Amino acid sequence: MPARKQNIDLHPAQQYIEDVLSGKVLVCQVVKDACARHVKELEEAAKGKSDYVFNPAYPLHVIQFFTAIKHYKGEYAGRPFTLEPWQQFIVWYCFGWRKSTANGSRKVRQVYIEVPKKNGKSTFLAGICLYMAFFDNEHAADVYTAATKREQAKITWNDARNFVKNNSDLNKALTIQSNSIFSSATESFIKPLSAEHDTSDGINVHCAVIDELHRHKSSEMIDLLEASVSARRQPMVWSITTAGTNRQSICYEHHSYTKLVNSGKKIDPSWFGLIFSLDDTDDWREPKNWLKANPNLGTGKSREYLEARVLKARNQPRLENSIKRYEFNIWTGAEEKWLSSENWESIAVKRSDAELISPDVKCYGGLDLASKKDFNALSLLFINEAEGWRYFKHYYWCPKDMVDSRVQRNNIGYDIWVQEKWLQLVPGNVVDPETLGGDIVTILDKYQVISTAYDPYIATHGTVQRIIKAGHTAEVISQGYRTLSEPTKLLEADIMSGKVQHEGNPVTGWMVDNVVVYTDPNENIKLKKKSNDSPDKIDGAVAAVMAYAQYIDDLYKEEEEDFSDLSIILID
Numbered sequence: 001m002p003a004r005k006q007n008i009d010l011h012p013a014q015q016y017i018e019d020v021l022s023g024k025v026l027v028c029q030v031v032k033d034a035c036a037r038h039v040k041e042l043e044e045a046a047k048g049k050s051d052y053v054f055n056p057a058y059p060l061h062v063i064q065f066f067t068a069i070k071h072y073k074g075e076y077a078g079r080p081f082t083l084e085p086w087q088q089f090i091v092w093y094c095f096g097w098r099k100s101t102a103n104g105s106r107k108v109r110q111v112y113i114e115v116p117k118k119n120g121k122s123t124f125l126a127g128i129c130l131y132m133a134f135f136d137n138e139h140a141a142d143v144y145t146a147a148t149k150r151e152q153a154k155i156t157w158n159d160a161r162n163f164v165k166n167n168s169d170l171n172k173a174l175t176i177q178s179n180s181i182f183s184s185a186t187e188s189f190i191k192p193l194s195a196e197h198d199t200s201d202g203i204n205v206h207c208a209v210i211d212e213l214h215r216h217k218s219s220e221m222i223d224l225l226e227a228s229v230s231a232r233r234q235p236m237v238w239s240i241t242t243a244g245t246n247r248q249s250i251c252y253e254h255h256s257y258t259k260l261v262n263s264g265k266k267i268d269p270s271w272f273g274l275i276f277s278l279d280d281t282d283d284w285r286e287p288k289n290w291l292k293a294n295p296n297l298g299t300g301k302s303r304e305y306l307e308a309r310v311l312k313a314r315n316q317p318r319l320e321n322s323i324k325r326y327e328f329n330i331w332t333g334a335e336e337k338w339l340s341s342e343n344w345e346s347i348a349v350k351r352s353d354a355e356l357i358s359p360d361v362k363c364y365g366g367l368d369l370a371s372k373k374d375f376n377a378l379s380l381l382f383i384n385e386a387e388g389w390r391y392f393k394h395y396y397w398c399p400k401d402m403v404d405s406r407v408q409r410n411n412i413g414y415d416i417w418v419q420e421k422w423l424q425l426v427p428g429n430v431v432d433p434e435t436l437g438g439d440i441v442t443i444l445d446k447y448q449v450i451s452t453a454y455d456p457y458i459a460t461h462g463t464v465q466r467i468i469k470a471g472h473t474a475e476v477i478s479q480g481y482r483t484l485s486e487p488t489k490l491l492e493a494d495i496m497s498g499k500v501q502h503e504g505n506p507v508t509g510w511m512v513d514n515v516v517v518y519t520d521p522n523e524n525i526k527l528k529k530k531s532n533d534s535p536d537k538i539d540g541a542v543a544a545v546m547a548y549a550q551y552i553d554d555l556y557k558e559e560e561e562d563f564s565d566l567s568i569i570l571i572d
Helices: 013-023 029-046 057-068 083-094 122-134 150-166 168-173 220-225 250-263 287-293 305-315 316-327 340-344 353-357 400-410 412-418 433-447 463-469 481-494 504-512 539-571
Strands: 053-054 097-099 108-113 142-147 175-177 180-183 188-192 207-211 234-243 271-275 362-368 376-384 389-399 425-427 451-454 474-476 498-502 516-519 525-528
Touching: 013 083, 013 220, 029 053, 029 250, 029 271, 029 463, 057 083, 057 122, 057 463, 083 271, 108 250, 122 142, 122 188, 122 207, 122 234, 142 220, 150 168, 150 175, 150 180, 150 188, 207 220, 207 250, 207 425, 220 234, 220 425, 220 481, 234 250, 234 287, 250 271, 271 376, 271 504, 287 316, 305 316, 316 353, 316 389, 316 400, 340 481, 340 504, 353 433, 362 539, 376 433, 376 539, 389 400, 389 433, 389 504, 389 539, 400 412, 425 433, 433 463, 451 539, 481 498, 481 525, 481 539, 525 539
Parallel strands: 108 234, 108 271, 142 188, 142 207, 207 234, 362 451, 389 425, 389 498, 451 474
Antiparallel strands: 053 097, 175 180, 180 188, 362 376, 376 389, 516 525
């Protein structure tokens, strides 16, 4: 389609539609399809081939309302809330299309918007809530901000509350309570609603906005809200989210359905959706594509911020999936690769035993014990603070029968590692704990290890007892997010910055390459295999994190002692 000249008489929403379809505004195919859908429906209505008509007076009223509220934080604080063109298009379509019958109620009942973080979705939703509750000509309008957690549900609610507090007219007309914004004149309200605390019985929804739909593990909340609108003349349920990881979720179901409706493969007048993302062939690293996924780029979201995030992902492969989801709205798997093989190989250094045994060197151990029929790994971390280096050595044991079977079955080079003495075989099909413990004690004696961390879950077959009996310190460390997240992040950062080195053990390299990272809702991380039944191992990487945890723990203890000494001096 040839480019069109901007028409100064067009409303910004209309101009946005024209600019999208002409290619002047860069968007993905889903957004193009949404704009084309609007144009097609206008043509059908003009020919009398539609049950719906478009009346711009209704969306203009909503857009004008937004200018009456003001931003309350950041560089825009105090300025009127002027909707961006893409936001005006959403309002244009959702509020402008009406049934051609006498009552002329709204066509759109469900709205689904996917857009990356920092594109103003929560504040936009807050304005929608305020309008729907108090300016939509609906008596006793019950409006909810919904999420899986109360804290998440209150993000949009808090934005609405602050809009009211910073507008003298709204502040006079409305009452703000701890969990409610209420109008005594119309008996309308806005309340947060969460799946974790609310039974939600008997609700009568005029409008609900659901933030971060991808966090919902089931459709229970959506089903409840959709069922609770039946008594209303023109209700709306809004869902706004970033991309997620679960393709069997209600969120991905909405994602897929939006594509079908926008492309015309499904006909559903009540549904409106936009997905701001990259097209399948786009490279997320290429700056020219970034605007497709970030419609507020250059306004609410800075290009400098995005450049920094992309650079960070280039340097830290673990971050790639999360940046794809949160910054470019690309659905990914839950797991994220921890380190690239290039990152790990680049820090391989050979150091002599003389260097490692030096009095200036501290040593900490991490012991990842498996069952008697699998890999056992010892990681030693050597610290030379004077020369500024940290160095890993690894030792591995496993039963000979296991190696023989896996070489044939999995095509993994266990036999080569054995020949090159990177892997020690134990005769038979099990590891004798007494023998393994003796081998480990010999190593700990040689390098004068300060302490060795181990997981008590597996360490019940006598190996640890043998180590303790020999006079070595063994520290319990559980394999959870809370205990290992910080040392894992610190180790990763130090590897990426070149502060950590290793001896180049190919077994460890293989294991590091097998590691993926899982992140909990609090952004704690944990190393895992891609699947429990995978033949790939990560024992050496886990043992390294445990050793690093010992080192970090000792640093904290030293800092506490320093502060304790300082406090005594000050008191004196």
